[in-house]
Amino acid sequence: MTAFPAHADVVFVGAGHNALVAAAYLLDAGRSVCLFEQMPRPGGWVQTAELGAPGFLHDRWSALHPAFVGGPVWAELGPDLERHGLEYVTAPLATASSLPGGRTAIVPVDPRSFAEELDRLGERAGWDAATAEAFADRVLAEAEAHVPGLSGLVLERHLTTPADLAAQSPNAGPGDHGAGENSLQQALTQRPIPAHRGGHRTLLPGAWLIGAATWPGPAVSGASGRAVARALIAAA
Numbered sequence: 001m002t003a004f005p006a007h008a009d010v011v012f013v014g015a016g017h018n019a020l021v022a023a024a025y026l027l028d029a030g031r032s033v034c035l036f037e038q039m040p041r042p043g044g045w046v047q048t049a050e051l052g053a054p055g056f057l058h059d060r061w062s063a064l065h066p067a068f069v070g071g072p073v074w075a076e077l078g079p080d081l082e083r084h085g086l087e088y089v090t091a092p093l094a095t096a097s098s099l100p101g102g103r104t105a106i107v108p109v110d111p112r113s114f115a116e117e118l119d120r121l122g123e124r125a126g127w128d129a130a131t132a133e134a135f136a137d138r139v140l141a142e143a144e145a146h147v148p149g150l151s152g153l154v155l156e157r158h159l160t161t162p163a164d165l166a167a168q169s170p171n172a173g174p175g176d177h178g179a180g181e182n183s184l185q186q187a188l189t190q191r192p193i194p195a196h197r198g199g200h201r202t203l204l205p206g207a208w209l210i211g212a213a214t215w216p217g218p219a220v221s222g223a224s225g226r227a228v229a230r231a232l233i234a235a236a
C-alpha cells in the first residue's frame with residue numbers, strides 16, 4: 001500500500017514530463033509536491049525502455065525533443081537532471097535518404113561531416129540556373145510517378161534558388177529562408193542566440209529584436225511583432 005503525504009502544496013494528477021518539470025521548479029522554490037501517476041513509471045510519453053534485445057534502449061514513444069533540449073527548461077534544469085542520471089544520446093548519423101540513381105545520402109549531426117557528405121554527393125556545388133532546372137526536372141519526375149500526366153499540365157515554371165533568396169534580402173543569409181540556421185541551436189527559444197532565451201528586449205535601452213530570427217521563429221504568424229507591441233504598450 002502506497003503511503004501518501006499528509007500535506008502537499010501542489011498535487012499533480014498525472015506525471016508526464018510537464019508535471020515533472022513543474023514539480024522540479026516548485027521544489028526548487030521550496031514548495032512540496034505530490035504526483036499521482038496511473039502508469040507503472042512517470043514520464044508519460046517520454047520514456048526510454050529496453051523493448052527487446054537486452055542492452056538496447058529505445059525511445060518508446062516521443063523521440064525528438066528539440067523544443068526541450070533547445071529550450072529554457074533544459075538550460076535551467078539540465079545540469080540537475082544530468083546529475084540524477086538523465087543523458088541525451090544523439091546518434092552521430094541522424095538519418096539517411098535514398099536518392100535517384102541508387103545513391104544514398106547519410107546525414108551526420110556534425111556540421112563539418114555533413115558538409116563533407118554534401119561534397120561527396122556533389123550537392124554543394126552552388127545553384128546556377130542549370131542546377132535549378134535539373135533539380136526541378138527531378139522533382140517533377142518524382143511527382144509524375146505518383147500523378148501520371150502531371151508534367152503535361154505545367155503551363156510555366158519559375159525557379160527560386162537559395163542564391164536568389166540571398167540576393168533578395170540579407171535575412172535570407174546564405175539562402176536560408178528561415179532567418180537562421182535550421183538546427184537545434186536555433187530552434188524556438190534559442191533564437192537569435194541561446195543566451196537570449198527567446199526574449200525580444202536587448203541590452204540597448206529602447207532597442208528590441210523582432211522578426212523570424214527571434215521567438216517563436218519563422219512562419220507567418222505576426223507573433224514576435226505582437227509580443228513586442230504588447231510589451232511596449234504595457235511599459236508605457
Ligand SMILES: Cc1cc2nc3c(=O)[nH]c(=O)nc-3n(C[C@H](O)[C@H](O)[C@H](O)COP(=O)(O)OP(=O)(O)OC[C@H]3O[C@@H](n4cnc5c(N)ncnc54)[C@H](O)[C@@H]3O)c2cc1C
Nearest residue numbers: 014015016017018019036037038039044045061062063064
Ligand atoms: C507516439 C508518440 C510520439 C510522439 N513523438 C513526439 C516527438 O518525437 N517529439 C515531441 O516533441 N513530441 C512527441 N509526442 C508528443 C509528446 O510526447 C507529448 O505531447 C508530451 O509528452 C506530453 O507531455 P505531458 O506532460 O503534457 O503529458 P503526457 O506525456 O501525456 O503525460 C500525462 C501523464 O498523466 C497520466 N495520467 C493521465 N490521467 C491520469 C489520472 N487520472 N490519474 C493518474 N495519472 C494520469 C498519464 O498516465 C501520463 O503518464 C509524441 C507523442 C506520442 C504519443
